[in-house]
Amino acid sequence: MQLITLIPGDGIGPEITKAVTDIFAAAEVPVQWEEQNAGQTTFDASGELIPQALLDSLEKNRVGLKGPITTPVGKGFRSINVTLRQKYNLYQNVRPSKTTPGIASRYADSGIDLVLFRENTEGLYSGLEMYDEHNGIADSIARNTVVGARRICRAAFAYAAKHGRKKVTMAHKANILKVAGKVMLDAAQEAAREFPQIQYEEKIIDNMCMQLVIRPEQFDVIVTTNLFGDILSDLCAGLVGGLGVVAGANIGDDMAIFEAVHGSAPDIAGQGKANPTALLRSALMMLHHIGEHAKADQIEKALHLTLLDKSKCTGDLGGSASTSEFTQAIIGNLGK
Ligand code: NAI
Numbered sequence: 608m609q610l611i612t613l614i615p616g617d618g619i620g621p622e623i624t625k626a627v628t629d630i631f632a633a634a635e636v637p638v639q640w641e642e643q644n645a646g647q648t649t650f651d652a653s654g655e656l657i658p659q660a661l662l663d664s665l666e667k668n669r670v671g672l673k674g675p676i677t678t679p680v681g682k683g684f685r686s687i688n689v690t691l692r693q694k695y696n697l698y699q700n701v702r703p704s705k706t707t708p709g710i711a712s713r714y715a716d717s718g719i720d721l722v723l724f725r726e727n728t729e730g731l732y733s734g735l736e737m738y739d740e741h742n743g744i745a746d747s748i749a750r751n752t753v754v755g756a757r758r759i760c761r762a763a764f765a766y767a768a769k770h771g772r773k774k775v776t777m778a779h780k781a782n783i784l785k786v787a788g789k790v791m792l793d794a795a796q797e798a799a800r801e802f803p804q805i806q807y808e809e810k811i812i813d814n815m816c817m818q819l820v821i822r823p824e825q826f827d828v829i830v831t832t833n834l835f836g837d838i839l840s841d842l843c844a845g846l847v848g849g850l851g852v853v854a855g856a857n858i859g860d861d862m863a864i865f866e867a868v869h870g871s872a873p874d875i876a877g878q879g880k881a882n883p884t885a886l887l888r889s890a891l892m893m894l895h896h897i898g899e900h901a902k903a904d905q906i907e908k909a910l911h912l913t914l915l916d917k918s919k920c921t922g923d924l925g926g927s928a929s930t931s932e933f934t935q936a937i938i939g940n941l942g943k
């Protein structure tokens with residue numbers, strides 16, 4: 608039994624994590640959950656945003672599944688997501704977007720199958736921020752290190768090589784960001800030389816956005832900085848059915864935390880409307896990570912069968928089923 612740290616999170620978090628644990632139990636997946644929470648709910652109850660017990664659990668188990676977290680707005684609260692990613696050097700944020708039969712999108716027939724590698728610890732999210740109140744000057748510094756740029760670019764190429772992918776696109780703004788941008792570009796070119804069998808191209812981020820909207824099927828693996836990756840991944844989610852269906856993983860050399868791209872969705876929290884597909888797909892990435900490929904494939908098949916029946920799907924997918932009805936339908940399809 609592999610122990611996994613389970614962080615239910617805030618908002619819709621508990622509803623969608625329950626969907627995943629129910630499906631895993633029904634499929635008899637050999638994992639054992641160790642539940643530890645963080646975020647707004649935990650803060651309201653205990654005054655702690657990230658309890659030490661959660662960190663201890665992650666450091667012991669080295670694998671986590673995390674629901675979305677609300678960081679309280681106000682001075683002195685750093686984003687919990689950013690904190691965990693930086694503390695544990697989870698430098699790869701891997702976000703696949705793929706068109707799936709049954710999931711409506713205006714690109715449904717275009718065969719999108721791309722994987723975004725977002726640098727996850729540096730760039731504009733380094734936390735190097737200053738406000739000079741006297742002069743009204745705000746600085747948010749984008750810090751990219753050579754080590755940080757090299758490891759994310761190399762990871763993108765290594766993934767492409769391992770998974771039979773053909774091309775890596777570096778999305779950047781090195782024409783304007785002469786220093787931080789160039790470090791990323793240099794690192795990508797270096798990785799490209801190491802993997803000559805993988806085609807390599809560079810696109811300036813603004814053009815990249817347009818290209819993604821006009822002809823998304825031309826992209827395969829994309830590698831980019833923290834902020835650009837954050838924005839592009841929501842754009843890519845929109846291409847293939849929205850935030851309710853795309854998975855994500857925060858991966859380092861010795862720890863990985865799997866989580867959906869979306870947030871805590873306060874507008875629909877507690878109403879049984881949340882789509883658990885995104886977190887379930889993140890949990891399937893986790894199963895591949897720990898070597899449980901057969902279980903991952905079995906659950907994915909049941910999910911895909913369920914998605915074909917609109918009446919069993921949640922509202923964001925055009926259906927009217929609740930989170931738990933959708934979950935039960937997936938469980939019902941496990942043996943098929
Ligand atoms: P959001 O992703 O929570 O919601 C955006 C829209 O997508 C909403 O209309 C929501 O109802 C919908 N949506 C999201 N997930 C869905 C699902 N599984 N099923 C159906 N509909 C879904 O983004 P928003 O509103 O900008 O952020 C809300 C909170 O989440 C903020 O406090 C933010 O900081 C936090 N957040 C946390 C993240 C994390 O923990 N990884 C990531 C992004 C935001």
Ligand code: MG
Pocket residue numbers: 837838841868
């Ligand atoms: Mg985001």
